[in-house]
Amino acid sequence: MTDYVTDDAPLTRTGAIRLHGPDGFEGMRRAGRLAAEALDAVVPHAVPGVTTAELDRIVYETMVAGGGVPATLGYRGYTHSSCISINHVVCHGIPGDRALKDGDIVNIDATVILDGWHGDNSRMYLIGDNVPIKAKRLVEVTYECLMIGIEQAKPGARLGDVSHAIQTHAERQRYSVVRDFCGHGVGQLFHDAPEVVHVGRPGTGPELRRGMFFTIEPMINIGKPDVKLLDDGWTAVTRDRSLSAQFEHSIGITEDGCEIFTLSPKGFHKPPY
DSSP states (O other): OOOEEETTSOSSOOSOEEEOOHHHHHHHHHHHHHHHHHHHHHGGGOSTTOBHHHHHHHHHHHHHHTTOEETTTTGGGOOSSOEEEETTEEEOOOOSSOBOOTTOEEEEEEEEEETTEEEEEEEEEEOSSOOOHHHHHHHHHHHHHHHHHHHTOSTTOBHHHHHHHHHHHHHHTTOEEOOSOOEEEOSSSSSEEEEEOSOOOTTOSOBOOTTOEEEEOOEEESSOSOEEEOTTSSOEEETTOOOEEEOBEEEEEOSSSEEESOOOTTSOOSSOO
């Protein structure tokens, strides 16, 4: 039995799903926009030769200029403003001195805290002019998986409907869906209930109700779904070193569907930008 609580409940993760009112929607709109602006700001700089540390700096400066702070700075000891995952890195890649190469595909995952609300999103970038067709296709299908999942997010549906739609579309294209990581409730807490897995059966899982806020963030692999964690304790990679891609939006369930809080203000929804 799923428990639901209103947004005036104590800000602790209890396993109950928080239902938000108009103030929450307004807070998430502002936080989501700033998070998306940070990813927009990266677009002209995501070129061969740039280091991932430089892209992380742009994310930080955009968030701070907008009145926010990066949610990942200091989170469980993490010391960067974003996660930057290249090629076979599934998620949580750590920015550093590595320079991007022509043909790379890159995910940048950025979360901001603005006035107590978390805007969480990630987006793929194609680096240079020589990205292989198979990599471009993976990125395209991953974006489709995200948007197909979002289409299922409406009152009365179940989380399993979202998961099943994503899994079905990915596997029809002969890709696999990562099981080890999932989306999550979001709002005044960075990670809250429910867990949003990206594989599942329709008609199962918690019922979606007006006021629920959560992320959908499918990770899709060309090869098998299995991942492993590197010794740094953060970076997850595909075990078979196949390419992986991810997109993420933060959404809120409305009266008749859902609202995407993290749409790109500049229209940079999917590459090429």
